Amino acid sequence: MFHLLRYFQVPSKMAYLQILLQPRSRAACSFVPLQCSLTGLPKSQLFRHTSSGLSKAQGFHSSCCNWKKKKPPESAPQELDxxxxxxxxxxxxxxxxxxxxxxxxxxxxxxxxxxxxxxxxxxxxxxxxxxxxxxxxxxxxxxxxxxxxxxxxxxxxxxxxxxxxxxxxxxxxxxxxxxxxxxxxxxxxxxxxxxxxxxxxxxxxxxxxxxxxxxxxxxxxxxxxxxxxxxxxxxxxxxxxxxxxxxxxx
Structure with missing residues (x-):
């Protein structure tokens, strides 16, 4: 029985990873039917759970961009003319x-x-x-x-x-x-x-x-x-x- 549950948990993790790599609209559409078939939950609850996970994932992705060092603003060229x-x-x-x-x-x-x-x-x-x-x-x-x-x-x-x-x-x-x-x-x-x-x-x-x-x-x-x-x-x-x-x- 535990082997069977572990078998179902692995694809669910892989599917969640797909959410992080796909755009928001396509990830939500592909993830909901997959979770419905694996867990048997209603689509409305699954879609709410999926949207909250996407927002967290997207917030995590935007925070990664802030790790990059921003270039200091270039000073205006001195007008020698x-x-x-x-x-x-x-x-x-x-x-x-x-x-x-x-x-x-x-x-x-x-x-x-x-x-x-x-x-x-x-x-x-x-x-x-x-x-x-x-x-x-x-x-x-x-x-x-x-x-x-x-x-x-x-x-x-x-x-x-x-x-x-x-x-x-x-x-x-x-x-x-x-x-x-x-x-x-x-x-x-x-x-x-x-x-x-x-x-x-x-x-x-x-x-x-x-x-x-x-x-x-x-x-x-x-x-x-x-x-x-x-x-x-x-x-x-x-x-x-x-x-x-x-x-x-x-």
């Missing part, structure tokens, strides 16, 4: 700084525009533009010096900050020494504008974001204007604003 990272802060620029910066670009843009319209090269205007660019380069260096002096400033008055603020002034002075070499003077001013921009964005990143965005715009316009002037010098013939007067020796 300047147009997306800094240009958003351009709208926070104070109005006086924005208007004065735009007005300061007029001497840069007007010289190549005037010479292109006249189709002539005026050395006086070219030198005036280069001298103005040299003063702007020196001004950008002075900003760092003034920024490092107040107490509590993030830029300390050390050798790096104060020394870097002097380099643009030296470049501006060297550019003014090339009075007869306009090409050399223009190239030195362009180098000075690029070096000061590199200082403010990369080496000494303590300025507000709106100032960095404004610096990039001002520098790009100034450099493009100087390049256009140097190209016009090599294309159009040279003329003077005032005719040369010949001195007559008595």
């Amino acid at each position: 300047f147009l997306r990272y800094y240009m958003k802060s351009l709208k926070d620029t104070p109005k006086p700084a924005l208007y004065l910066s735009v007005a300061g670009l007029i001497p840069f843009v007007s010289v190549p525009l005037l010479m292109a319209i006249q189709e002539s090269t005026y050395p006086e205007l070219v030198f005036a533009q280069i001298a103005y660019g040299a003063s702007v380069v020196s001004f950008f260096g002075g900003i760092r010096w003034g920024f490092a002096l107040p107490e509590g400033s993030p830029a300390k008055p050390d050798w790096i900050n104060l020394g870097n603020s002097i380099v643009p002034s030296i470049l501006a002075w060297i550019a003014l020494l090339f009075k007869d070499g306009l090409m050399e003077a223009g190239i030195i001013v362009i180098m000075g504008l690029g070096i000061t921009l590199h200082y403010d964005l990369a080496l000494l990143p303590t300025y507000p974001s709106w100032f960095k965005a404004l610096r990039v715009i001002v520098t790009l316009v100034a450099v493009c204007s100087l390049i256009a002037t140097l190209c016009i010098v090599n294309i159009y013939p040279e003329k003077h604003l005032t005719p040369a007067t010949n001195k007559v020796e008595d």
Whole structure:
């Protein structure tokens, strides 16, 4: 008799294992007739027993998924693109700084525009533009010096900050020494504008974001204007604003 009961218990365990491996709907349908034939219980009680067993089995299966190590959320990639990272802060620029910066670009843009319209090269205007660019380069260096002096400033008055603020002034002075070499003077001013921009964005990143965005715009316009002037010098013939007067020796 016990051998007979053991014979019936083994298929019932195998059938319960089938429940864990099969989908819920198919397992319930296949398990109920099998249990009815083995135990002789009514189908309603067996179906209730089967559904409760399935819910436990499914809960056990869902808990197994939680054992897997979840990957930590990936950090957002750092936005190195300047147009997306800094240009958003351009709208926070104070109005006086924005208007004065735009007005300061007029001497840069007007010289190549005037010479292109006249189709002539005026050395006086070219030198005036280069001298103005040299003063702007020196001004950008002075900003760092003034920024490092107040107490509590993030830029300390050390050798790096104060020394870097002097380099643009030296470049501006060297550019003014090339009075007869306009090409050399223009190239030195362009180098000075690029070096000061590199200082403010990369080496000494303590300025507000709106100032960095404004610096990039001002520098790009100034450099493009100087390049256009140097190209016009090599294309159009040279003329003077005032005719040369010949001195007559008595």
